Amino acid sequence: MTATQTMMSETKPMIQPGGRHARRQHAKYRYRDGRIAYFLILPAVVLLGIFVIWPAIYAIYLSFHDWSFYKDPEFVGWRNFTNVLNDPLFWAAIGRGFVFVLMTVPVMLLLAFFFASLVVSVSRWAASTLKVSIYIPTIISSVITSIIFALIYNYSGGLLNAALAVFGIDPIAWIGDPAWALLAIAVPAVWLGLGLTSLIMVAAMIDIPTEYYEAAAMEGANWWQKTAFITLPQLKNVGLYLLITGFVAAIQQFELPLVMTGGGPLDSTTLPNLFIFNHFRNDINVGYSIAAALLLFVVLGTVSALVFKFVNSERLVD
Amino acid sequence: MAVALDVAHTSAPAPTRRKHRDGLWWLYAIGKTIAGAVFVLAALFPLAWMVIAGFKSKTEVIQTPFQFFPEVWHWENYVQILADPTFTRTMLWTFLGAALFTLLALTVNSFAAYAFARLDFRFKRTLWVLVITTMFIPGMTILLTSFIVVTNLQMLDTLAVLVIPGAASAGMIFFIRQFYLSIPSSLEEAAMLDGCGRFRIFTHLFLPLSKPPFVVMGITAFLAYWNSYVWPIMTITTPEQFVVQQYLATFRSERSTELGLLMAGSALAAAPVIILFLIFQRQIIGNIKMAGLK
Numbered sequence: 006m007t008a009t010q011t012m013m014s015e016t017k018p019m020i021q022p023g024g025r026h027a028r029r030q031h032a033k034y035r036y037r038d039g040r041i042a043y044f045l046i047l048p049a050v051v052l053l054g055i056f057v058i059w060p061a062i063y064a065i066y067l068s069f070h071d072w073s074f075y076k077d078p079e080f081v082g083w084r085n086f087t088n089v090l091n092d093p094l095f096w097a098a099i100g101r102g103f104v105f106v107l108m109t110v111p112v113m114l115l116l117a118f119f120f121a122s123l124v125v126s127v128s129r130w131a132a133s134t135l136k137v138s139i140y141i142p143t144i145i146s147s148v149i150t151s152i153i154f155a156l157i158y159n160y161s162g163g164l165l166n167a168a169l170a171v172f173g174i175d176p177i178a179w180i181g182d183p184a185w186a187l188l189a190i191a192v193p194a195v196w197l198g199l200g201l202t203s204l205i206m207v208a209a210m211i212d213i214p215t216e217y218y219e220a221a222a223m224e225g226a227n228w229w230q231k232t233a234f235i236t237l238p239q240l241k242n243v244g245l246y247l248l249i250t251g252f253v254a255a256i257q258q259f260e261l262p263l264v265m266t267g268g269g270p271l272d273s274t275t276l277p278n279l280f281i282f283n284h285f286r287n288d289i290n291v292g293y294s295i296a297a298a299l300l301l302f303v304v305l306g307t308v309s310a311l312v313f314k315f316v317n318s319e320r321l322v323d
Numbered sequence: 324m325a326v327a328l329d330v331a332h333t334s335a336p337a338p339t340r341r342k343h344r345d346g347l348w349w350l351y352a353i354g355k356t357i358a359g360a361v362f363v364l365a366a367l368f369p370l371a372w373m374v375i376a377g378f379k380s381k382t383e384v385i386q387t388p389f390q391f392f393p394e395v396w397h398w399e400n401y402v403q404i405l406a407d408p409t410f411t412r413t414m415l416w417t418f419l420g421a422a423l424f425t426l427l428a429l430t431v432n433s434f435a436a437y438a439f440a441r442l443d444f445r446f447k448r449t450l451w452v453l454v455i456t457t458m459f460i461p462g463m464t465i466l467l468t469s470f471i472v473v474t475n476l477q478m479l480d481t482l483a484v485l486v487i488p489g490a491a492s493a494g495m496i497f498f499i500r501q502f503y504l505s506i507p508s509s510l511e512e513a514a515m516l517d518g519c520g521r522f523r524i525f526t527h528l529f530l531p532l533s534k535p536p537f538v539v540m541g542i543t544a545f546l547a548y549w550n551s552y553v554w555p556i557m558t559i560t561t562p563e564q565f566v567v568q569q570y571l572a573t574f575r576s577e578r579s580t581e582l583g584l585l586m587a588g589s590a591l592a593a594a595p596v597i598i599l600f601l602i603f604q605r606q607i608i609g610n611i612k613m614a615g616l617k
Contacts, residue, residue, distance in 0.1 A: 042444035049435035052491035060468035146550035162385030298464040
């Protein structure tokens with residue numbers, strides 16, 4: 006969002022008096038830094054070109070071909086895409102991705118909101134302790150997180166089942182039971198992602214002018230009224246931003262299931278990206294996997310656009 | 324890094340909200356303390372659990388009946404894993420790679436950021452749009468074709484395959500450029516009158532001022548390298564070249580009975596990034612701000 010704004014602000018008026026010669030002179034003057042500029046941007050542009058742009062073009066090319074490491078590409082038109090779209094496993098993975106989003110994003114937004122409300126109402130020392138603590142999980146790798154949570158979920162000697170036993174609940178095979186496995190992965194995903202979401206929420210809440218609350222307090226508004234009529238409406242844009250970025254991050258999650266379960270049991274944790282990644286590793290037809298990745302990208306973009314439109318249209322109502 | 328981070332401003336003090344001074348204020352205070360404790364505990368407990376489990380003996384980690392603290396605190400796990408040359412070499416190797424990666428990323432991206440912020444050149448807009456576009460390409464769509472590219476470049480199983488491909492980053496260029504745009508151009512003009520060339524202005528004026536964005540982006544790059552797992556497992560196959568996350572995942576699947584040792588190793592592998600974060604937490608947290616989203 007900010008990117009487009011700055012790009013737009015960069016346009017400079019190009020109207021120049023005088024003829025062609027003068028214009029060329031002007032260009033010569035204007036671009037006098039050309040050589041040093043190209044020298045400075047060359048490394049970045051070359052690296053991005055080789056390792057991002059070219060792979061992206063190549064991916065689109067391969068998605069229309071039947072190709073594996075052992076033979077020449079053969080053009081097959083849209084066949085890879087129709088294969089993916091007709092694959093019930095692909096749709097099952099997408100559906101699972103949405104379930105995973107529902108398990109993580111609303112909880113994260115709610116917790117972040119409570120966290121932010123707490124942070125703005127306590128002393129500075131307490132606020133910074135809270136902020137540092139909640140951010141620490143963000144810097145821990147998915148592998149270490151998986152190792153820790155797999156230990157906590159352990160069937161016979163894990164902390165969670167031991168804690169539940171206190172309440173007389175029988176042990177559950179958290180990551181071994183298809184009914185629980187996805188939820189068992191959602192918890193560490195929230196643990197990892199909550200820090201950034203919360204701190205963005207805190208920053209947004211601090212930005213709400215204090216005068217609003219002072220005025221409300223003078224009118225005798227209580228905490229609930231202040232929250233409902235000041236805080237929530239003021240947080241709408243940040244909430245929308247966090248909703249979309251949270252959705253995009255959650256549906257793309259695949260390192261946690263990759264390490265914790267490998268996608269099992271019975272595919273119950275095969276999130277969309279893990280579905281694609283497992284295809285990369287096991288399916289020799291590369292075109293299929295790449296077509297699936299491109300289709301997922303389209304799904305992601307469409308849903309983000311729909312969410313944006315839906316929430317924004319609500320703003321028009323009020 | 325899709326989050327809009329803004330280094331130009333230091334964090335504003337949190338406004339103190341009107342305190343509840345009615346009869347129930349102590350109830351609010353207790354409620355807040357409990358809520359705060361729950362958040363801190365939820366965030367830190369899993370890590371504490373990892374450290375505690377690292378002190379347990381082989382059979383104790385998942386023994387029944389469950390025991391919270393170890394019977395005897397076994398320092399041996401930490402000593403043993405630190406004495407394991409494979410582990411220490413992997414840690415040092417990853418550290419070296421992360422340092423090189425950070426250095427390369429900061430150099431390449433700050434060069435580009437300066438050019439896009441301050442210099443005029445032909446095709447500037449086209450190139451800028453091209454750079455920004457790369458931010459929106461999801462990693463999974465180019466994962467396999469990037470792998471094909473590095474295979475063709477004979478980069479597999481070298482340090483270069485971990486350090487070079489991810490070094491240029493549109494997000495980082497964008498972030499540093501935002502900072503450079505906020506530096507007043509009068510400074511630059513003064514330097515130019517003194518006969519400084521553009522490159523000298525960059526190295527003698529902009530670089531010394533770049534500490535805030537370099538700290539934030541440097542740590543981001545270091546963390547990204549230290550925590551990376553998927554790209555290494557695709558491109559590195561010789562155990563001598565493994566990075567630390569790869570080592571831990573392999574340890575977990577191959578030596579699954581030595582859980583105490585695994586937890587000790589994980590704790591030691593998490594320690595450098597936690598220490599790094601705690602040193603620079605003020606800068607990192609202070610820079611999470613929403614720009615243009617109000």
